[in-house]
Amino acid sequence: MFNRLVRYMMGGSLEMVTAQTALAGSDKVMKVSSTHAVNGNPTVPPFPENLSVLVLGMGCFWGAERLFWRQKGVFSTQVGYAGGFTKNPTYEQVCSGRTGHTEVVRVVYDDKVAPLSSLLKIFWESHDPTQGMRQGNDVGTQYRSALYWTTKDQEDLILKSRDLYQKALGAGNSITTEIKRAEEFYYAEDYHQQYLHKVPGGYCGLKGKGVVCPDLKSEL
Numbered sequence: 001m002f003n004r005l006v007r008y009m010m011g012g013s014l015e016m017v018t019a020q021t022a023l024a025g026s027d028k029v030m031k032v033s034s035t036h037a038v039n040g041n042p043t044v045p046p047f048p049e050n051l052s053v054l055v056l057g058m059g060c061f062w063g064a065e066r067l068f069w070r071q072k073g074v075f076s077t078q079v080g081y082a083g084g085f086t087k088n089p090t091y092e093q094v095c096s097g098r099t100g101h102t103e104v105v106r107v108v109y110d111d112k113v114a115p116l117s118s119l120l121k122i123f124w125e126s127h128d129p130t131q132g133m134r135q136g137n138d139v140g141t142q143y144r145s146a147l148y149w150t151t152k153d154q155e156d157l158i159l160k161s162r163d164l165y166q167k168a169l170g171a172g173n174s175i176t177t178e179i180k181r182a183e184e185f186y187y188a189e190d191y192h193q194q195y196l197h198k199v200p201g202g203y204c205g206l207k208g209k210g211v212v213c214p215d216l217k218s219e220l
Helices: 002-010 061-069 091-095 116-126 152-169
Strands: 052-058 074-082 102-109 145-149 178-181
Touching (some): 052 061, 052 116, 061 102, 061 116, 145 152, 152 178
Parallel strands (some): 145 178
Antiparallel strands (some): 052 102, 052 145, 074 102
């Protein structure tokens, strides 16, 4: 299919651009459906005040989004681009490796039903956080593993969970996940939103290392 061909035709850079060398971007904001195609909940802010927001990257965002919209307590998910420099990037620009962004899923969740510890366990176990600027056959800075937190409490728990999972992985498997405060989230094109609901047989590149993440609730 066309969008998968774009990934391969454009290749992927293993070197991050800088703010000075990144594409400038555009003032044109991406328009997406305001309703989640799976559960009917809102996909654009404002979200209910009792909910929390986490932005994560696990390689191709199609499979990652499906993984999290299926979790009890997740109110809404959206795919997009974050972590880089280019304003309102397009998919093709992100695939060029010249935006600094990685493909991400923004997860809006009820921490009382879906505690962050459980979401982090799913995150660590469901992809390979040691691969640097790639996930499997998807190569480039746009596929790097990432966790972008929105509160200090999230940051603290993320760092502790990373250290626990690093211990479980052992020597020779260093985690490369980028962890930092969430900045601007740019929506991906509407056809990417809930893609594997719209195209059930579509590509999903998720593959973990087969290492169980320790029970964060009991360990932290």
